[in-house]
Amino acid sequence: MKALKFIAFAQFCLGLSALALQPGYAAVDNDPSPQFNSGDDVSMAPGHPNHFTAFATESPEMLARMPAIDPETGLHVSEIKPGLFYVTEGVYQSAFLVTEQGVIIFDAPPSFAHKLPDVIAEHAPGIIIRYLVYSHGHSDHIGGASVFGDVEGLQIVAHAATVQSMERAARPGILVPTITYDAPYEFSLGGETVELTPASFHAEDMDTIVYLPRQRFVMAVDTITPGEAAFMNFGATSDVGAYMTFFDTILAYEFDHILSGHVSVLGAREDVIMARDYAHDVWRTAGAGMATFLDRFNTTLAALEYKNANLAYRATIEAVRRDCAREIIDRWTGKLSVVDVWADSHCQTVILYNIMH
Ligand SMILES: [Zn+2]
Known part of the structure; x- marks a missing residue:
């Protein structure tokens, strides 16, 4: 163990000595292996060590799960219950x-909301639209709501925090909610029940867990991506600590399907369990890596002759992140798709959380 630690330390120092030779600090990291995409490392240039072909493609299991998109409409629509x-x-x-x-709609992403009126008319001919429910206030999920702006008597249902956020800054395309709540809220239509529970796992204000008990359907947007490692920074969460507890909150519901807002695949209970185990593994691995942080930072700062603490910080974060990502990629490749694309982002999210908490 000590020998391994020494090798890691020596490699780290070698990286720093390379840095000393490079004018303009061009190469903080001389590790030739792919950098696991830190946002600016994926290259499209042939021959580059971080060429995109160094990353795995979507797994065959994931590709098999993806539903066909109708080339005429550009959509996949399916009746799940x-x-x-x-x-x-x-x-x-x-x-x-x-x-x-009547019809109840859940979210209206601007990327295809303009097609929803036709889709709904096809599957619910002659039935009026009565409610539009917002999962949270982010434009990329509800910014297409205005296509329903002329639906007479339409009720827009959202957490009160969404209204407050709209008052602070204009959100084009989003209709102002007509029914708001700041505690669990329930409504019924045509004998069907919709349960809305405020929660915090993603948005900077509030999220809502949507639950249809009879349909055993739960909706928690920007959380998991079924079959894949979560999107960058764990679904771009504003609170990774809260995100880590979200899984057990969701698993307390009785559901067959979970709609998490992204990719084409609809999730199941096993996807939530898999995503929880992955997230918790990143949490533990990055947390363990933090034990080396201060020593690494001090060594780096000394190597930089105490002249650039910012660069020393960046180099240290990258070193801890890289070790964490390697472990995570080793353990999770084959279980989840695109782990190598996002593992370093997940590790960095937890590292930053640890620095601040
Ligand atoms: Zn969002």
């Missing part, structure tokens, strides 16, 4: 529930 449909263009997701007394 009687009257309950989910819609995706391959990147974003929305859903709608058809009842005898």
Whole structure:
């Protein structure tokens, strides 16, 4: 163990000595292996060590799960329970529930919301749209709401925090909520029940967990990506500590399907369990790596002759992140798709959390 630590330390110092030889600090890191995409490392230039071909493609299991997108409409629409449909263009997701007394829509991503009126008319001919529910206030999931702006009597349902956020800054395309709540809220239509529970796992203000008990359907947007490692920074969460507890909150619901807002695939219970185990593994691995942080930082700062603490900090974060990402990629490749694309981002998210908490 000591020998391994020494080798890691020596490699780290070698990286720093390379840095000393490079004018303008061009190469903080002389590790020739791919950098696991830190946001600016993926190259499209042939021959570059971080050429995109160094990253794994989507796994065959993931590709097999992806539903076909209709080339005519650019959408996939499927009825997952009687009257309950989910819609995706391959990147974003929305859903709608058809009842005898009207339709309830859940989210309206601007990427395809303009197509939703036709889709709903096709699957619910002659049935009026009564409700539009927002999962959270982010434009990329509800910024297409204005296509329903002329639906008479439409109720827009959202957490009160979404209204407050809209008052602070204009959010083009988003209709102002007509029904708000700041505690668990429930409504019924045509004998079907919608349960809305405020939660914190992603947005900077509030999220809502949508639950349809009869359909055993739960919606928690910007959380997991079923079959894949979560998107950058764990679904770009604003609070990774809260994100880590989200999984058990969701697993307390009885559900068959989870709509998490992204990719074309609809999730199942096992996807939440897998995502939880992955996230918790990153949490533990990056947390353990933090034990080396201060020593590494001090060594780096000394190598830089105490002249550039910012660069020493960056180099230290990158070194801890790289060790963490390597472990995570080793353990999770084959279980989740695109782990090598996002592992370093997840490690960095936890590292920054640890620095601040
Ligand atoms: Zn969001």
